[in-house]
Amino acid sequence: GAGVSQTPSNKVTEKGKYVELRCDPISGHTALYWYRQSLGQGPEFLIYFQGTGAADDSGLPNDRFFAVRPEGSVSTLKIQRTERGDSAVYLCASSLRWTNTDTQYFGPGTRLTVL
């Protein structure tokens, strides 16, 4: 079946611009997670959703970052006034439920480059 998909796969933008990154989770998965991975490091938690609501957004680095999941399926990560330090691979994952026994399935990621 279809896995987690993310678009675009690559995004190059200029400092100060606004970007949106999209995640389509596996159908039926209620939990959705966003991570950020810098080169040579492990993924860093940003936010996760249970249904439509953000259950924990404590990983968002500052108020330039915002994420929504209005219908409990597709999610969009929004970054305002991008900075060069935002350059990273943004990973999305989904799981069937929000429990500690459920496997998180990761998407291929969006590589964001801020010039």
Add this chain to the structure above:
Amino acid sequence: ELKVEQNPLFLSMQEGKNYTIYCNYSTTSDRLYWYRQDPGKSLESLFVLLSNGAVKQEGRLMASLDTKARLSTLHITAAVHDLSATYFCAVDGVTGAGKSTFGDGTTLTVKP
């Protein structure tokens, strides 16, 4: 703040040899995950370990969890080239599942 440390960060080994990757974490947790990542690819879940003493095996990989020592190990038996990848451990904090803290990964290269 939960910290997760893996060692070694880089590992080069010969085919057929055995080796162990270690994952230490700093605060109480009973949920630990191992993932594999190939270059340019996303993460693939390998194991979910949920209790002290948990041991799981899949092919040449075996993972274990000691919550008292705050330590997990990923043991590789008779390595083959196809196991070359970066392996991450991740731990959920006490606030609940979903907010995983990852180690920096162990990049494994298996040479013929």
